[in-house]
Amino acid sequence: MRSGSRCRVGVWLQQCSARASEVPLARICWAEHTTKGMTVNTPALCFRSKKILAPMVRVGTLPMRLLALDFGADIVYCEELIDIKMVQCKRVVNEVLETVDFVAPNERVVFRTCVREKDCVVFQMGSADAERALAVAKLVENDVAGIDVNMGCPKEYSTKGGMGAALLSDPDKIECILSTLVKGICKPVTCKIRILPSLEDTISLVKRIEKTGVAAIAVHGRKKEERPQHPVHCEVIKAISEAVSVPVIANGGSHDFIKEYTDIEAFQQAAGASSVMIARAAMWNPSIFRREGLCSLKEVMQEYIKYAVRYDNHYTNTKYCLCQMLREQLETTEGKKLHAAQSTQEICEVFEMGSFYEETTAILEAKASLKAKTQDEDEQMEDTDVIKMAVRFDKREYPPQITPKMYLLEWCRKAKHPQPVYETVQRPLDKLFCSVVTVAEQKYRSTLWDKSKKLAEQAAAIVCLRTLGLPEGKLNEGENHLINKRKRENEEFLNNKEHEDDHLVEASHKRAHFTEGASDSSSSEVPQ
Secondary structure (H helix, E strand, O other): OOHHHHHHHHHHHHHHHHHHHOOOHHHEEEEEEEEOOEEEEEEEEOOOOOEEEOOOOOOOOHHHHHHHHHHOOOEEEOOOEEHHHHOOOEEEEEOOOOEEEEEOOOOOEEEEEOHHHOOOEEEEEEOOOHHHHHHHHHHHHHHOOEEEEEEOOOOHHHHOOOOHHHHHHOHHHHHHHHHHHHHHOOOOEEEEEEOOOOHHHHHHHHHHHHHOOOOEEEEEOOOOOOOOOOOOOHHHHHHHHHHOOOOEEEEOOOOOOOOOHHHHHHHHHHHOOOEEEEOHHHHHOHHHHOOOOOOOHHHHHHHHHHHHHHOOOOHHHHHHHHHHHHHHHHHOHHHHHHHHOOOHHHHHHHOOOHHHHHHHHHHHHHHHHHHHHHHHHHHHHHOOOEEEEOOOOOHHHOOOOOOHHHHHHHHHHHOOOOOOEEEEEEOOOOOOEEEEEEEOOEEEEEOOOEOOHHHHHHHHHHHHHHHOOOOOOOHHHOOOHHHHHHHHHHHHHHHHHHHHHHHHHHHHHHHHHHHHHHHHHHHHHOOO
C-alpha cells in the first residue's frame, strides 16, 4: 500500500469525522418543552424555507443522505422503514464505522445513522398501528431529528398492510397515530400524504392532521393512482398551504419542474409551499441541491462511492443507486461493467477507485481488529469465572466424524453430569463467533473467535477437555475408543439389519407360499 495514498484516504476519513462535529445551526431552530416543572431547550427542526431530500426506498440510505447534505440539502429523510421490522431491532453503537446501527435478529442492519446527520435526519416509518409506531419512535428518537409517518406510498408492499396511501381512507387512524406520536416523543412529528380525489376532502384531511400537533405536512401533489408521468397538481398544494398554518412541504415536482437548482424555487412558488422536498431529481443527481449548479455525474458518483465504502453500504444498494444516476448511460461500456459488478470492490474498479477501496477497507479492518482485541482483553478481565485458552478446532487433526464435542458429551454421560450447554454469540464488528460451554457448573471458552458457530463450540469443548485432562479424540492420541464404539455400533446395526432382512425374506416366502396355496385351491374350484 502506498503511504501517500493511505494518507490521502486518512485525511478524507478525518474530514468525515470533522463534518460530524459541525452542528448545522442554520438548519435548526430551538423549541421549548417542559419536563418535571423545568423548561428545557431542545433543538427542533424548522420546516420553513428548506430544501429537503425526500424519503426514497433503496435510495434514502446513509451514503445518499450525507451526499445530499454535502451539496446543500437542509433536511434529509431516510427511506421508509416498516414498524414491524424496526421494533425487533436492537440499537448498536458501531465504533469502527462511527455509526449507530439498528440491527435485526438476523444481524442485518435495518437503519444506520451517524452524528453528522443527527440534527437534520428525519426517520420515516410505515405504520398502521399507533402503539407500534410510538415504540419505534422511542427506539430511534435520540438518534434522529424528527419522525415521519408515510401516508402517501401507493405501492402494494405498503398498502396491503394498511400503511401508506391506505391510511388516506381512514382519517381516524391517521389522527390516532399522529396524536400518539406527538404526545409520546419530544422530537417533531411530520407526515407525508397524497392528495385525495376532491379538493374539499383533501382540505378536510389536512385540517384534521394539523390539529394533532404535527410540525409539518409533506404533500405529494398527485392522487394515489397517479404516477410521475402525470402532471403534479400545484394548485392543490397551494390550496392546502392557504388552509393550514403549519408548514407545507411540496413534493412531486421532479418530472415537471426540477431540472436544476433554480427550478426548486420555481416549484415552491408555483405550489405556494413553505419548503420543497425532492425525490427523483435528487436520485438522478444529488448535486441538484448545489446553489452553484450541477456537478458532473462522474464526480457525483465517485463521491457517493466514497461514502458507500466508508460506511459499509451493501453493494446491491450501492449498485442500484449508481444505476439510477446513470440512467440512459447504462448501455455504455461503463454502465455494462457496473451492471455486471458483484461486489463493492468491483464497483470501485469500474470507476477507477480500486486503490481507494483497498486503502479504506484496510483502515477500517485495522480499526476493527484493534477494537476486537481491546474487547477481548476487557472480556478476559470481566469473565473471571470462565476458564480460557487460546485454541481452535482443526478438523484435519481428528478422525472422520469424531469431534471434541462428542468426547465431552460421552465423558459427561459416564461421569453422570448434565450434558454440556453451549452459549454462542456473534460479534457485530467482524461477524465472528465465540462460544462458552458449561460443564458441571463451570464455564469454558476459547479466547480466539471463529468464523462459524460450530467451530466456536468445538473450540470451547477443547478448552474444557484439556482443562480436565481428558482425551479429545485427536489422531495422535492413539487408540480412539469412540471410533471403536462407532465400529461396534455400526456392526451391531448391520447385524440387526441382516436379521431384519432375513425375517423379511422369510416372511415374504411364507406369504408367497400361502398365496400360491390359495391360488391352487382357488383354481381347483374353478369349473373346467
